[in-house]
Amino acid sequence: MPYTSDKPIRLRDFVRVGNLYFSVVGYKNAESVKSLLRYAPDESGDREKNGVKYKKLSYEEAIDVGKRWFSESEGIFRVPREEIDEVFKPEERLEEVMDSEVKKVVEFFESIPKEEMGVTGSRLIGLKKEGESDVDFVVYGKYWFIAREKIRRGIESGKLDEPDEETWERIYRKRNPPLTYEAFLAHERRKFHRAFIGSTYFDLLYVRGYDELEKGFPEKIGRKVSFKKIRAKVIEDEFAFDYPSVYFVEHEEIEAVVSFTHTFAGQAFKGEILEAAGWVEEIDGKNYLIAGSKREVKDEYVVSLTLMEKERIKDFLIS
Known part of the structure; x- marks a missing residue:
């Protein structure tokens, strides 16, 4: 059945078409959903769901697997709403992904309404790889700025730790920017959207509130x-x-x-x-x-x- 809801599909939601999982990368999704194909079945995959092994796809692999939905002019995938079998919304499935690591992050942001936060990425769709501990934590609209300030104060007070040198270097290698490491680090350290709470590392990700979707x-x-x-x-x-x-x-x-x-x-x-x-x-x-x-x-x-x-x-x- 096609997805029907009074809630728009928005950035950092996931959608499932058959056994393929797409991450949503835009806000204008009335007719087709702007997305990237992230996970597909693969016998050599390193994660599993319902007895099926899955692989996280590179951009090139995703195009090969999901070419019927790929828009060359935009460089993304366009999934017609009528083909969507399931929508995963971070704010709606927070309780489902509430393991000990997520719980620590949620409790730190306890002053923010539960309906204004969630977890995205592989945790959201039940494809977290064994050993993965990072939390992709979403906070919506104006509450994101409150959360960011809480991170800043948390680091200053010692309740949180900013990423250590090993983590910063890992992020730098992963991002592979044209900036020097010194310049990259100077910018990152003042953003206050990455931190450790105990041994749990999390990213703070912004998504517009439902009343802000026409902005930007x-x-x-x-x-x-x-x-x-x-x-x-x-x-x-x-x-x-x-x-x-x-x-x-x-x-x-x-x-x-x-x-x-x-x-x-x-x-x-x-x-x-x-x-x-x-x-x-x-x-x-x-x-x-x-x-x-x-x-x-x-x-x-x-x-x-x-x-x-x-x-x-x-x-x-x-x-």
């Missing part, structure tokens, strides 16, 4: 104009931690700098001067600089020059 970046395919590097003042950072991350800037040509990689989420804040490089796309008569069109990018980036000056980091790009 227009989810349309733009007309590619040119590759460009700019320096500009950030005048609005409300969606700096969203997907995509959006930085509205004071610039004669560019409306906003936009990034589709979590690497550059929360990279610059209101009032700071940023430097960004990427492809300019025209959407509805406005130009946006797309600096991070995929997870790993080598010539696209966002850097806070204000932060680099404060930290006295001159060489922030890998030469």
Whole structure:
């Protein structure tokens, strides 16, 4: 049966089509769901559900497996709503995934309403690999900013620990950014969206509330104009931690700098001067600089020059 609900499908939900699991990567999902194919059955897979082994797919593997849903113009998958067999919403299934690790995180954020938090990723769909302990923790809308502040205070008070050197290096290798490790770390340490509670590591992930779904970046395919590097003042950072991350800037040509990689989420804040490089796309008569069109990018980036000056980091790009 097709999915029917008065609740829209939104970012960080998962949908199941048969035995394939897709993560939702957008908010405009009225007709077809913007997603990435993440998990598929595989006899050599390292995780199991209902007696079936599954594998986490690379981007290239996902295209091969799910090519019927792949949109080449967008670089994502478009799943028609009528083909969806099941929807997994983090806020609705929190109790189902409440193991000891998740419970520690939930209890730390006890002042936030339970219906405004959840867990996404492999835990949400019952495909957590044995030995996996990281928690992909979602908090919605305005409550996310409260949660982020609690992390900051928690680290300062010693209730939480910021990632240790080994963890930072693991994240850096995984993200493989064009920034030097020193520059990457300077940006990450002030974001306060990663922490340890005891031995449990978690990420704090932002998703708009249901009353905010029409805000943010227009989810349309733009007309590619040119590759460009700019320096500009950030005048609005409300969606700096969203997907995509959006930085509205004071610039004669560019409306906003936009990034589709979590690497550059929360990279610059209101009032700071940023430097960004990427492809300019025209959407509805406005130009946006797309600096991070995929997870790993080598010539696209966002850097806070204000932060680099404060930290006295001159060489922030890998030469």
